[in-house]
Amino acid sequence: MIDPVALFLLLLSASTPILFAALGELVVERAGVLNLGVEGMMIVGALSGFAAAYHTGNPFLGFAAAAGAGALVALPFAILTQFLMSNQVASGLALTLFGLGLAALFGKPVEGVKAPAMISGPLGLNWIVWLGLLMVPAIWWFLNRSRAGLILRGVGENHDAAHALGYNVRRVRIAAIAFGGAMAGVGGAFISIATVLQWTEGMTAGAGWIALAIVVFSNWTAPGVLAGAWLFGGVTVLQLRLQAAGVRVPVQLLSMAPYLATIIVLVAISARQKLSRRAGGTAPGSLGQDFHALR
């Protein structure tokens, strides 16, 4: 019999990359920007974090580097969508394709080397896992209780009104995009530094896209993101357990589970949002729209 506590701890670890990425994207989307580049920012974070951890021997410096790299690689997306009024869907896709290529290009030198060991925190869990859990109430507080969060939500809900009130829509959104990049970077680095312990091309394997789905699932709230991330952590752990237990189902089919679960959950939650008759569910009002101030 499997110890449920041990299983829950595994779940916490498995959900951490998606939790970081989805919390970051939550803030970005609450500011009214749809960034489909999460996968690209995660893989860049996974590589730069791993490389920094390997060269300095300090995994925490690795995570710091991953946050920086994630924010930096989101910059072209910010310029395109905020200054050049480019389509956000296409720009986000471009960011994903660019990030995947960039990471593959610069990842060659660290292929096959091993990550330095992490010092685990309470309950034998990685400190980054704890940081991720801490980010949930922090972001909830920021969005719902702080003045800056109120402005950010205002920009996301109706950018013309926020602009008329004198808030700098672009500045708020660029800051949000950079934050989203940093969070995705840390999430990606968790995969390379703390889970797989090495760098392989394309190792994020769709986690960024799952994170995007979780933001929809969460109804654009921080606790909802946590619930979503745990759900997927659970599916992942269960799937790995079944593989280890030698269930008579081909490995390739078992490993579909997280993606199929994403689709099922997305369908269920979209159906509920559709029923609630609020156009677009509780999505921010200006989500995905260009902002161009004529005055």
Added chain:
Amino acid sequence: MIRLVPRTDTPALLQIATPILAVLATMIAGGILFAIMGHDPVAAIRTIFWDPLFGPAASYSRPQLLVKAAPLILIASGLAVGFRAGIWNIGAEGQYIIGAITGAAVALAAYPAEGMWIFPAMVIAGAVGGWAWGMIPALLGNWFGASEILVSLMLVYVAQRIAAWMAFGPMKNPEGFGMPGSRNLQQYPAAANPELVAGTGAHWGVVAAALAVLATWFLMSRHIRGFHIRAAGIAPRAARFAGVKPETLVAFCLGLSGALAGMAGLFEVAGPAGQITDKVGVGYGFTAIIVAFLGRLHPVGILLAGLLLALTYIGGELAQLTMNLPAATVQVFQGMLLFFLLGFDLLTRYRIARRITA
């Protein structure tokens, strides 16, 4: 100070000029990247963009141009139709993989029968497979409001795993000495998709790509459905009032692009690739998104853009051999190209004017 003034219409010259500007900017930025990596930038750019066509080994690489361009053009033609209506099928890679599997399944089931019907049946099966895979996000979107972007993308990962399962399980070659991968269809004449004219690289996929360009041109500029698609993209509310059902368009666009991507997968697996392996998907479905944008979502533009991106694939392989550049270079190039393209697009939608200080 400068300011941006929205344009009411775009000069035709700018429509053509912006993709060219984007390609030039990508070459310059790529050159800088190569210089940083310690390679001669001019030599690298020449290897990627010039040598495949006119270099010393051009007679080998030139036929590859059509081989690589055909799937890109076939997929992008379908994607562009949906993009015009704001319907984002970004899972063409998955539809391509499923089309390859369902098409190959017909051949593997018929083996070793001979007959003129086998190849056409495979093409139909490939198209149906891709269509069905594309209809999943369409129906989930129409019935439950699930995002077609996320569902179609998730289905890429599912399709990749189905391909791996097929290669290691049901479709494994019984005479393959335990190696993963299906029978090689190139060695099965009734199912093979060979070069039609020696030395050109043209196989049936090239014919299909040419037909797809013609058909989508007709659809978009001469058919009422194409008019509806364009109307829905420019003014969704107005289109709805005019009786255009968004659900119908979603199903049509995802189904069409799925079917074309599925056919592309079939032509590839019966021809250049030869067999179902766990690496059936080589990224054509994603690159085709860039092709669609570079071609300004116009069939003729897509034809040219497909050829150009095919060139970067071949040039990238050449640069790998002769200059020892990593394979991912081309991916970075393609990503940068899309960035620049989207950036320069500003010029088509806005006019730059001096700000008059009051």
